[in-house]
Amino acid sequence: MDNAPIAVFDSGLGGISVLRELTGQLPREDFLYFGDSANAPYGPKTLEAVRTLTLAAAEKLFARGCKALVVACNTATSAAAALLRETWPARPVVGVEPALKPASVHRRVLVLATEMTLREEKFAKLLRDYGGSSDVSTIAAPGIVECVERGETAGPALEEYLNALLAPCRDNPPEAVVLGCTHFPFAKDAIAHALGQPVHFYDGAEGVARETRRRLAACGLLSGRPGPGHVELTNSREDKLETAWKLLQM
Numbered sequence: 001m002d003n004a005p006i007a008v009f010d011s012g013l014g015g016i017s018v019l020r021e022l023t024g025q026l027p028r029e030d031f032l033y034f035g036d037s038a039n040a041p042y043g044p045k046t047l048e049a050v051r052t053l054t055l056a057a058a059e060k061l062f063a064r065g066c067k068a069l070v071v072a073c074n075t076a077t078s079a080a081a082a083l084l085r086e087t088w089p090a091r092p093v094v095g096v097e098p099a100l101k102p103a104s105v106h107r108r109v110l111v112l113a114t115e116m117t118l119r120e121e122k123f124a125k126l127l128r129d130y131g132g133s134s135d136v137s138t139i140a141a142p143g144i145v146e147c148v149e150r151g152e153t154a155g156p157a158l159e160e161y162l163n164a165l166l167a168p169c170r171d172n173p174p175e176a177v178v179l180g181c182t183h184f185p186f187a188k189d190a191i192a193h194a195l196g197q198p199v200h201f202y203d204g205a206e207g208v209a210r211e212t213r214r215r216l217a218a219c220g221l222l223s224g225r226p227g228p229g230h231v232e233l234t235n236s237r238e239d240k241l242e243t244a245w246k247l248l249q250m
């Protein structure tokens, strides 16, 4: 048993979509969330830059006594998960990846993610393993990250961006959309609206929370606290905290 907090990290506010699921599945745990909004978005950066930022964030979170790290960012996971596990071999490190596996029961699948997630080897492997029986298309959607960072989960800027981005899909719409960036679940309704017809959505949050619980249990690190845990939100931009709390309550 270990009552230390679980660290949750993202390039900004997106990882809160994973934190919501974590607090639901692990209600007795404490969580320390760090969003690096000062450096967001990570998607268009170089691999080296994302690795450096992710390692620095993990260093800070482990220095605060966290017992495990959830990388609630698909981009940071593709860039740095292996490096994090090498650097902290004794700590459980759980990463999020595009939920292509459960989505692959559908014939036409659209994966929305960041440029880096779509370019890295982790996604190429997912495609090899689970993309075979579906017609999988991919679109990088950095504009959604920008809107969510501003706290806009609806409204004209997001609508206009999505209408233009998804216009090529409207003739032959996907049956399923994989939300391969943790910012995107906050824009789910706007995405569905822009596609103009109902689709099945998949994101990695539920799987990550399940895997976190499994890893903590296996290491004997689940909290022994009888009552509910506590959530602390931190951000490299203080002015983002109000939006962060709003998103957590959505």
Ligand code: DGL
Binding pocket: 010, 011, 012, 014, 015, 040, 041, 042, 043, 044, 072, 073, 074, 075, 076, 114, 117, 145, 180, 181, 182, 183
């Ligand atoms: N939320 C992140 C992800 O899951 C990245 C967004 C960004 O900073 O570009 O990929």
